[in-house]
Amino acid sequence: MIQKRSSPQLIDYLTLVALSLIWGTSYILIKRGLEVFTPAQVATLRLGISALALLPFAVVHLRKISWSQVPLLIVIGITGTGLPSFLFPFAQTELSSSLTGMLSSLTPLCTFIVAYFIFGSREGSNRQLAGVLVGLCGAILLAWAAPGVTGQTTRFLYTGFILMACFCYAISSNLVGAYFKETSALTITVTSFVLVGTPALIWALSAGAVLDVVLSTADGAGWWALGYVAFLAVFSTVLSSVVFFRMVQRTGAVFASTVSYIIPLVALSWGLLDGEALSYWQLPAVALVLVGVWLSKR
Template sequence: MQDRPTVMDFLTLIGLSLIWGTSYILIKWGLDVFSARQIAVLRLGLSALALAPFAVTHLRRISPGQLPVLLLVGLTGTAIPSFLFPIAQGHLSSSLTGMLSSLTPLCTFLVAWLVFRNRPVREQVIGIVVGLMGAVLLAYVTPGEGTQSSQLAYAGLVLAACFCYGTSANLVANYFRDLPSLTITVTSFFLIGLPALIYAFTAGGVVPTVQEAGTAGWWALVYVTILAVGSTVLASFVFFRLVQRTGAVFASTVSYLIPVVALLWGLFDDERFALLQLPAIGLVLLGVFLSKRK
């Protein structure tokens, strides 16, 4: 049985939202030097490197028959989104990307309904419709460099990443209920991240890119390292610990705080803001709230 949330749990929740909400501005700053592909392989590779000390212990707990599904968990929960987010952010503001990522719980439910046949109640179906309407409105009204149609297209990549996260979560819930969450995290990250690390520092061209960019290159590498170690590895550990202490319902409220952090970082970095973004993100969060109703 989980404990009632303490003051420390609330502080942990705020800290977690700051870590995850900051990841989008880190991607933006990394894109000043690196390509989207380089950011993705660096994020995956450095995450695997950070988890290396835990790999041997946790890999021993995995049976050969579990590896294919764990590989799919790693692809959908880590690898594919690591590419989709920087590609999208080459054309979208970091704040818009962060706000759209709050659709992840809604997408998780939608995958559970369509793929794993979890029957929804009426409020959940309404939540899906409301949340998707909010996402379209958010992409449409947010100021950007491209046309509104191009913003909608790249917002679709963020939505695809959210569906990837939702697929990964459902795979874990349906196939690995008895496997420790840290074992799942370490194994899935390591299966994907180790090849990415080798690629990043060989054919990936990371070293020449850093050398050519000089000081800016080293700063970009710092941003991506923080993204990998902080917003990916550390945040995963903290989140799972929070779930164990307080339960999934309390921990999942981080979804409502991440867009706020992403928006504040965007304003700090002089990204343009439209007042219509507020009701749009309100619709998204309302949709997420309704999709969690039982």
């Protein structure tokens, strides 16, 4: 039986740092994939390769779940990976990878909102509710101050895609914490990913015409893009999800979501190294978001 800890230990904080480094790199990998593939191709490849990587474990772990758990596992797969895999590439057609990574720090706020209003966790205080407002104000400023040729209306629209993805993550982590405390993290990952990723892989290889794109690009650009998405799928999706779900079981959904504290810094670093612009207003905007996250966790 998996025992939930009363308070996070050193190993939990080290895990947060490792996950932050892995997930903070995801946005530059998506950017590289979009240089060759469409957003839908990036998403379905990510989901399909994830399912393919976990397929050898499916026979064992599918036997560990009951039919009554399948609907919830499908929801966890859709919200935890399925929808975000589409939302982030579509957002990054108009937003920089660094901005996308910084906006993803809203996940803890969304986790608190979902836990409070949907899962009935009434442990929130006025300070935590104020933190949600501060964080959302920071996100608005972050999108408004973003440099680039894209208009503000477009930036706010595509920022909405990131917010939707954050709420998807919040729903997934709360479902794991509420209904699968006694289930192996690997079982959760294998079953939810295979259920969602298998149809995506079939589409990518048929109507998605992914192989045609890879073979038709010059100088091996298609193979490089495929490699970036494969790395994104195996490390940033599969392995990190196993670790994350396990951490949710050990420490709870809200603590586990604090991985988003460091993700913006990693994403920002990759963006600057890749030549992306940064405005002065974005730094205090990120600070507001992180202060809001801190207040919401008090």
